[in-house]
Amino acid sequence: MADPxxxxxxxxxxxxxxxxxxxxxxxxxxxxxxxxxxxxVLYAIFLLPAKGSPETLDLGRIxxxxxxxxxxxxxxxxxxxxxxxxxxxxxxxxxxxxxxxYYRYSTARWGEMGFLFFNLEMIQKAWPTLVEGFWTTxxxxxxxxxxxxxxxxxxxxxxxxxxxxxxxxIIAYVDFFRAMPIIVxxxxxxxxxxxMGIRLSAIVSGILALGLNSSAYVSEIFRAGFLSVKKGxxxxxxxxxxxxxxxxxxxxxPQAFRVVIPPLVGNYVASxxxxxxxxxxxxxELLKAGLSQKSLLANPSPLIFVTxxxxxxxxxxxxxxxxxxxxMKASQxxxxx
Amino acid sequence: MNDAETMIEVVDLxxxxxxxxxxxGISTTVKQSEVVAVMxxxxxxxxxxxxxxNRLEEPSSGHIYIEGVDILxxxxxxxxxxxxxxxxxxxxxxxxxxxxxxxxxxxxMSVRKLSxxxxxxxxxxxxxxxxxxxxxxxxxxxxxxxxQQRVAIARALAMQPQIMFFDEPTSALDPEMIxxxxxxxxxxxxxxxxxxxxSHEMGFIKEAADRILFLVDGEVVEDGTPDHIxxxxxxxxxxxxxxxxx
Numbered sequence: 382m383a384d385p386x387x388x389x390x391x392x393x394x395x396x397x398x399x400x401x402x403x404x405x406x407x408x409x410x411x412x413x414x415x416x417x418x419x420x421x422v423l424y425a426i427f428l429l430p431a432k433g434s435p436e437t438l439d440l441g442r443i444x445x446x447x448x449x450x451x452x453x454x455x456x457x458x459x460x461x462x463x464x465x466x467x468x469x470x471x472x473x474x475x476x477x478x479x480x481x482x483y484y485r486y487s488t489a490r491w492g493e494m495g496f497l498f499f500n501l502e503m504i505q506k507a508w509p510t511l512v513e514g515f516w517t518t519x520x521x522x523x524x525x526x527x528x529x530x531x532x533x534x535x536x537x538x539x540x541x542x543x544x545x546x547x548x549x550x551i552i553a554y555v556d557f558f559r560a561m562p563i564i565v566x567x568x569x570x571x572x573x574x575x576x577m578g579i580r581l582s583a584i585v586s587g588i589l590a591l592g593l594n595s596s597a598y599v600s601e602i603f604r605a606g607f608l609s610v611k612k613g614x615x616x617x618x619x620x621x622x623x624x625x626x627x628x629x630x631x632x633x634x635p636q637a638f639r640v641v642i643p644p645l646v647g648n649y650v651a652s653x654x655x656x657x658x659x660x661x662x663x664x665x666e667l668l669k670a671g672l673s674q675k676s677l678l679a680n681p682s683p684l685i686f687v688t689x690x691x692x693x694x695x696x697x698x699x700x701x702x703x704x705x706x707x708x709m710k711a712s713q714x715x716x717x718x
Numbered sequence: 719m720n721d722a723e724t725m726i727e728v729v730d731l732x733x734x735x736x737x738x739x740x741x742x743g744i745s746t747t748v749k750q751s752e753v754v755a756v757m758x759x760x761x762x763x764x765x766x767x768x769x770x771x772n773r774l775e776e777p778s779s780g781h782i783y784i785e786g787v788d789i790l791x792x793x794x795x796x797x798x799x800x801x802x803x804x805x806x807x808x809x810x811x812x813x814x815x816x817x818x819x820x821x822x823x824x825x826x827m828s829v830r831k832l833s834x835x836x837x838x839x840x841x842x843x844x845x846x847x848x849x850x851x852x853x854x855x856x857x858x859x860x861x862x863x864x865x866q867q868r869v870a871i872a873r874a875l876a877m878q879p880q881i882m883f884f885d886e887p888t889s890a891l892d893p894e895m896i897x898x899x900x901x902x903x904x905x906x907x908x909x910x911x912x913x914x915x916x917s918h919e920m921g922f923i924k925e926a927a928d929r930i931l932f933l934v935d936g937e938v939v940e941d942g943t944p945d946h947i948x949x950x951x952x953x954x955x956x957x958x959x960x961x962x963x964x
Binding site: 611613614616617618619620621622623624627631632635636639 | 801
């Protein structure tokens with residue numbers, strides 16, 4: 382309102398408030414914060430115990446220093462008056478100090494890191510085995526995904542018939558394979574079943590264990606997808622004279638499919654990561670290949686390379702499934718493919 | 719229309735939902751081109767009655783004859799019967815993954831085996847009729863409630879049904895959109911479509927309906943012309959209900 386009296390009153394109140402609040406105390410001024418930061422850096426460089434494994438007493442000093450750093454950082458980050466730029470500077474400083482402390486006190490042989498971890502010559506020697514391992518991992522992941530999709534979809538369709546006896550068995554199946562750790566399942570299939578006369582090759586056992594486990598999750602995902610299709614949709618289709626198969630094909634599946642894609646991709650990624658467990662039943666997949674080459678060459682470079690490969694494969698995939706999920710949430714119409 | 723053909727004949731229709739006796743012996747007939755409004759207090763079984771007539775709900779006992787065919791007979795292919803009965807729902811129930819025209823052409827193509835071109839031609843003509851031709855390629859979520867309901871009517875008409883059921887077609891609509899839907903329904907009534915309408919739209923019923931079935935607790939308590947029901951009824955339950963909705 383343009384009432385001058387109330388306006389004046391408002392400004393007066395603001396001035397009053399300022400007077401009461403007073404100035405920002407010295408310790409909260411920006412200059413002071415930067416000065417303190419410099420002091421901390423100097424302290425870290427010159428006053429902390431010398432390089433090497435610190436004594437117990439020195440350890441206390443280091444921990445004290447870290448606590449101080451932490452409390453101080455929290456105080457600044459919760460202070461809305463501090464500029465964003467200052468917070469950025471502090472983040473970088475803390476990272477650098479942390480790295481510096483780690484470098485200073487760890488007993489690692491930093492100088493030999495190139496030779497030990499990033500030894501191209503060793504990776505070259507291990508290369509053929511690693512490539513073979515990679516293909517095995519891919520084979521495991523793809524076969525398990527196909528198997529779990531088929532079983533999962535069938536289970537979900539059978540579940541939607543709502544037959545009590547059928548449902549009991551399906552729920553028992555899902556519970557069993559969700560509760561069973563994959564590595565236990567693998568060992569069961571590969572090491573226990575042969576006593577019964579069921580001899581499966583390692584790779585088949587691995588695919589079976591991964592696929593069975595994953596199928597339990599896939600069936601739940603599809604079930605949720607079917608349930609997400611509203612009853613009115615099915616009624617509308619029926620009222621138009623579509624038979625159950627046409628209703629499934631033109632109305633239910635397309636709608637369920639859109640809902641199901643993001644969690645399904647997420648599940649495939651998780652299942653693909655679990656292929657590393659197959660190394661426990663002597664399948665030479667990527668991890669086992671890296672491990673065996675590490676032992677053979679007495680150099681961990683192959684293992685480091687394998688780690689990097691896992692990251693290169695799965696960071697984009699997890700990103701992708703996260704993106705799908707976000708896109709589905711963002712759009713009421715769900716994912717349009 | 720003295721000797722008009724009987725389109726729907728219902729004999730002693732009962733429906734139980736577990737312990738609940740929803741329909742208690744309904745018998746009525748609907749002639750060709752007749753527009754029958756079904757009214758009654760909530761919970762009186764209006765919607766259930768309508769949904770029994772195309773077996774979206776399975777009746778517990780009784781007989782239903784659509785164009786003389788006993789649709790409760792065990793050998794009957796209910797999907798064939800349903801192609802003759804268009805249904806419009808309170809919540810529209812358009813398929814959200816399809817555009818307006820795709821919604822309309824789905825059933826003619828998959829059930830009637832029309833070619834894409836035939837189905838699109840027929841669909842566009844119907845969209846023209848409900849005044850939504852320019853929205854053919856729009857997805858349901860981008861349409862207003864009234865527009866969605868008009869597309870739903872066009873979708874039902876695309877099967878060229880003999881009979882149209884409307885289950886509270888305007889109840890989920892904002893007041894300013896009710897008119898556009900009722901206009902479409904009024905035109906259909908004029909063109910001689912046989913219609914059963916569960917609705918409380920007095921204006922529409924007075925103007926377009928030939929008969930009103932008044933249901934209370936799963937029984938037909940009155941069956942008469944709008945003029946009779948609205949102006950001359952002496953039935954206690956009807957009067958009580960009318961006093962509430964006017």
